[in-house]
Amino acid sequence: MVAQHVEPVGDTEKEILDSLLQGTGVTVNGFNDWDPRFYSAEVVNRVLAKGNLGLGEAYMDRLWDVPKLDEFFYRLLKGGVDTRIKPVKLFWHATRFKLLNLETVKKAKRIGEFHYDLGNSFYQAMLDKYMAYSCGYWKDADSLEQAQEAKLDLICQKIGLERGMRVLDIGCGWGSFMRYAAEKYGVECVGLTVSSEQVKLGRELCKGLPVEFRLKDYRKETEKFDRIVSVGMCEHVGRKNYRTYMKQASCCLKEDGLFLLHTIGKRIRSSVPDPFIAKYIFPVGQVPALEWLTQAAEGLFVLEDLHNFGADYDKTLMAWNERFEAAWPQFKDELGDRFYRMWRYYLLSCAGAFRARDLQLWQIVFSKKGASGGYCSCR
Structure with missing residues (x-):
């Protein structure tokens, strides 16, 4: 993992993240191998807007990183984080799979x-x-x-x-x-x-x-x-x-x-x-x-x-x-x-x-x- 400047999370973003990550054992900018390092506060906004799509694209853009990506996701999903995020921008994504025949x-x-x-x-x-x-x-x-x-x-x-x-x-x-x-x-x-x-x-x-x-x-x-x-x-x-x-x-x-x-x-x-x-x-x-x-x-x-x-x-x-x-x-x-x-x-x-x-x-x-x-x- 390339060393980068870790950007502090603002108070509002921290409150949101603490609520989302409760019970997962994951801490943003923490010291465990499953703790993500945020290099931009933009990551939070992307996640709230697009869920895993926003998180993944931010990862592709090198806005955050984590030593063990598999353990990070294991803890998020085991803790039910995916059920707490309902991005409005993904409404059409959900609707098209329900209504249209895409295959x-x-x-x-x-x-x-x-x-x-x-x-x-x-x-x-x-x-x-x-x-x-x-x-x-x-x-x-x-x-x-x-x-x-x-x-x-x-x-x-x-x-x-x-x-x-x-x-x-x-x-x-x-x-x-x-x-x-x-x-x-x-x-x-x-x-x-x-x-x-x-x-x-x-x-x-x-x-x-x-x-x-x-x-x-x-x-x-x-x-x-x-x-x-x-x-x-x-x-x-x-x-x-x-x-x-x-x-x-x-x-x-x-x-x-x-x-x-x-x-x-x-x-x-x-x-x-x-x-x-x-x-x-x-x-x-x-x-x-x-x-x-x-x-x-x-x-x-x-x-x-x-x-x-x-x-x-x-x-x-x-x-x-x-x-x-x-x-x-x-x-x-x-x-x-x-x-x-x-x-x-x-x-x-x-x-x-x-x-x-x-x-x-x-x-x-x-x-x-x-x-x-x-x-x-x-x-």
Whole structure:
């Protein structure tokens, strides 16, 4: 952290901050690693006007800093600070997500262009060898590679993969699941993504395997499969499209098949997408509430299993950040300091949110009409 002059907080701002931070153990210009240093009194006004968006942009502008950003957010969220700030300027942000369908077929392409087409070399430096850009399973793992392989194998076991099966991966990314499943379980896989960069690298990584990448929106698929997985895709579907998403999965799944949905989930149904993440990271992203998913699946699927290992996302994000920091010298000239602070803020604020259990990670297994003889899960 670069040494800068710490600007004293005025009496009015101090009173506001003391009220907001009560019970969190966080002190502005304090001496703990989670205590932020303010270099401008403007930070307070930005937070009151725009909430986390204002705080994040002030961080990107180097108006404040903190030694441990993840611990700072963990304490804020554990203390309920997010429920005390209701910025008027974010009224339209909340309204548009409630009223508009921001994840139409046309708009869905933005996520590929804006986020996933950032550059394959960037993600290769941050992720594991399988390029899994979702939560790892750390139950018996000591490294990111082990955690991601354990997650991929857990999925394969939960859906009962057998050699010769044909599997659809909705939102396949660079093909991490398909590559693992084809190598270890001898299945054929078809993956859907809206990112041309993912298709390009994914085909290279899966060369020689019975894996097919389709640059296609999930709403356009018509083939039927023995099994379906969707890992880290549901966060881009949008509440107004969950029923369509479930109908599409049902149409593409054979009658005796299983569908595994791996998604981030939120604890409070009424909360709106984080404004910082929505502006800078995932422009049309929306974390689902469990009720929205079960309602969307009504009459289409039987929920066979629900597994929450959200605390593991904290470890995953911290591992990604460690790799990002180590690789940053090769990207800094191209991407610049503002991007560095934006990306760091994204990874570490999310780590703090999962550590506080403000966000969850669910793996849900669905069958079409109930698994014959009952479903036996694994952990």
